[in-house]
Amino acid sequence: MPKVIAVLAFFVLLSGNLNAQSQLTDSLERAIRTGRARDTNLVNALNRLSLAYLYEDTERAGQLAGEALNESRRLKFNRGMAVAYNLKGIVYDITSQYDSALRYYQFAMQQSRIAGYSAITIGAYNNMGMVYKNRGDYKEAIRAYYQALDVLKTNGNKKTTANVYNNLGLVYSELKQYKKAHEYHNRALKTYESVNDLYGIGASLTNIGLTYSFMKEDDSALLYYDKSLRIKEEIEDKYGMGILLNNMALIYKSRGEYRKSLAMFERSLKLAQELGNQNSRISAFINLSMLYTILKDYSTAKTMIDSARVLAENQKALFRLSKVYEAYSVMYSRKGDYKKAYEALKVYDSINDTIYSKTNSELIAEMSARFESEQKESEITLLQNQNRIKVLELEQQRVRNRNLLLAVALISLLVLAVLLLRHQRIKYRMQVSAEHEKAAIQKQAYNQMLNAEENERKRIAMELHDGLGQLLSAARLNIAALEDVYTEDENSESLKNAGLLIDQSVTDLRQISHNLMPSALIRLGLVAALNDMASKINSGRKINMEIIIHGIDQRLPEPFEIALYRVVQESVNNILKHAHATAIRIVLRKTGESLELEIMDNGKGMPEDADKSSTGIGWEDIRSRVTMFNGRMKLYSQPGEGTRLNIIFSKSDL
Numbered sequence: 001m002p003k004v005i006a007v008l009a010f011f012v013l014l015s016g017n018l019n020a021q022s023q024l025t026d027s028l029e030r031a032i033r034t035g036r037a038r039d040t041n042l043v044n045a046l047n048r049l050s051l052a053y054l055y056e057d058t059e060r061a062g063q064l065a066g067e068a069l070n071e072s073r074r075l076k077f078n079r080g081m082a083v084a085y086n087l088k089g090i091v092y093d094i095t096s097q098y099d100s101a102l103r104y105y106q107f108a109m110q111q112s113r114i115a116g117y118s119a120i121t122i123g124a125y126n127n128m129g130m131v132y133k134n135r136g137d138y139k140e141a142i143r144a145y146y147q148a149l150d151v152l153k154t155n156g157n158k159k160t161t162a163n164v165y166n167n168l169g170l171v172y173s174e175l176k177q178y179k180k181a182h183e184y185h186n187r188a189l190k191t192y193e194s195v196n197d198l199y200g201i202g203a204s205l206t207n208i209g210l211t212y213s214f215m216k217e218d219d220s221a222l223l224y225y226d227k228s229l230r231i232k233e234e235i236e237d238k239y240g241m242g243i244l245l246n247n248m249a250l251i252y253k254s255r256g257e258y259r260k261s262l263a264m265f266e267r268s269l270k271l272a273q274e275l276g277n278q279n280s281r282i283s284a285f286i287n288l289s290m291l292y293t294i295l296k297d298y299s300t301a302k303t304m305i306d307s308a309r310v311l312a313e314n315q316k317a318l319f320r321l322s323k324v325y326e327a328y329s330v331m332y333s334r335k336g337d338y339k340k341a342y343e344a345l346k347v348y349d350s351i352n353d354t355i356y357s358k359t360n361s362e363l364i365a366e367m368s369a370r371f372e373s374e375q376k377e378s379e380i381t382l383l384q385n386q387n388r389i390k391v392l393e394l395e396q397q398r399v400r401n402r403n404l405l406l407a408v409a410l411i412s413l414l415v416l417a418v419l420l421l422r423h424q425r426i427k428y429r430m431q432v433s434a435e436h437e438k439a440a441i442q443k444q445a446y447n448q449m450l451n452a453e454e455n456e457r458k459r460i461a462m463e464l465h466d467g468l469g470q471l472l473s474a475a476r477l478n479i480a481a482l483e484d485v486y487t488e489d490e491n492s493e494s495l496k497n498a499g500l501l502i503d504q505s506v507t508d509l510r511q512i513s514h515n516l517m518p519s520a521l522i523r524l525g526l527v528a529a530l531n532d533m534a535s536k537i538n539s540g541r542k543i544n545m546e547i548i549i550h551g552i553d554q555r556l557p558e559p560f561e562i563a564l565y566r567v568v569q570e571s572v573n574n575i576l577k578h579a580h581a582t583a584i585r586i587v588l589r590k591t592g593e594s595l596e597l598e599i600m601d602n603g604k605g606m607p608e609d610a611d612k613s614s615t616g617i618g619w620e621d622i623r624s625r626v627t628m629f630n631g632r633m634k635l636y637s638q639p640g641e642g643t644r645l646n647i648i649f650s651k652s653d654l
Helices: 002-022 025-034 039-053 058-075 078-094 098-115 118-134 138-155 158-174 178-194 198-214 218-234 238-255 258-275 278-294 298-315 318-335 338-377 379-384 386-420 422-485 492-516 519-523 526-538 558-579 617-628
Strands: 544-550 583-591 594-601 632-637 643-650
Touching (some): 025 039, 039 058, 039 078, 058 078, 078 118, 098 118, 118 138, 118 158, 138 158, 158 178, 158 198, 178 198, 198 238, 218 238, 238 258, 258 278, 278 318, 298 318, 318 338, 386 422, 519 526, 519 558, 526 544, 526 558, 558 583, 558 594, 558 643, 617 632
């Protein structure tokens, strides 16, 4: 569901522009190719053509925006530069390369202020808000949206104001502040209605439906989706219909109504094909493959993924290609072909590594281009200092020559030392290499085992909660209905007892699911999960647990968060069972390039070397998880004086 929301929020901002730009594509291509568009007109043409290609060919859109950026710098055309930076940010946003997207949005904001182009300033703030939302940094997302609204007070564009309201509503939905979310979506709806913007009205109705979907009120969600669908059909908003049908299909999929879900996914695919929207086609094929995988129709599922792969390869869209191989991995895993599932997963990881490297290379090239542009503006000053530069170059050459001589001498000494100690060194290196290789293999195997264990816990927790939990809830409703019928019958007491047993079963099931994998840890991160743990312990009023966080303003990598949570969980369990403590304090602080975890209690204490001498499973689990991330662990304790466990991870460990 979150992926659908992100696309929808982006659509609210850009749909009208995309429709307008697509009609001009041919004429813009001709104007650029024939040379009729020159200077600032060429910049504007490149930017408008980039906008038209955003969803049809994202890579091409990025290339066109880059050309517009270079030409704008040459002409010192700040307005064109602001638009090009914003478009580059959108390209990275679409491909979920959020760090790069934020960087370009910030460049766009700077140039738009210089040019006095408030529309791009507003757009950059709005887009930054979406990036922060997608990264889960809701505080910064809300701040960015309110900054956009501040600029809109003087700009006065009602449609754009409604767009921002809608995006704020989506943030509050993800924060589960549904009352606030409804407030902003209804503001957006009224604003769109005041200017009779049917596209916006349809989008707001869809967003209200999404909020109800978050609240698990699927009937209400479908009611608003149906209203939105009628509007989109009326105005022939095929792009919006594709997204909306995808949302509706997800609800029917979650209900187990696979035929309805399948029909809507297929209709969404048909609309994407009619529009020639390759990105939407890829997403539709992947969604269909997931559904066919659930239905165990693996042949059709593979056909769907193969179709998505061909499109992604033709587009050279690495981000979407990674999603394709992720879908292959899921399909083969469900099918029981674990070898192919593992091979697909390796390709998925390789593509993600390539995306990261490519992004860094493009950023370096972009920063170099900016530097060269600034260098040209300083050419007169550089010429005046030419003599000094020559002196410095001569000095540098002399230093290089001296360093070369030193290097030759050092290498000669090293070669001589190697020759003298060759036999001993070879033997020693072979021994050390074998030990290191053995240790590395053992560590890798253990890491894989832990990751597999956590993934299995997550899967079992979800299946218990979503499968057995729903069945128990349904059984409880049926028992409640019978209690109303047999209020004075001899069976009423038995029915009441059965209801109580089911209630207890639901409670126990939730506790088991939470112990396997706390939902707060996966959805909101380590800090929220620790606070949730403290809240549950403090509710018993027998022991006080305090959580202190310093220097952590965003989520850590998920495997690292899970490892830290398990360390705290095992330590707290040990304290509750053995320490006879009345207070527990958990301190998690990030200082400079290191992260420190301290777990303290005021209990009866233990021998200071207990963590090393103990053979219990709990301490072994803590040591293993700390070692997995190369952490350093130290226990401070004396009998009768409480216990303090200190764990430190350096930046290179995270």
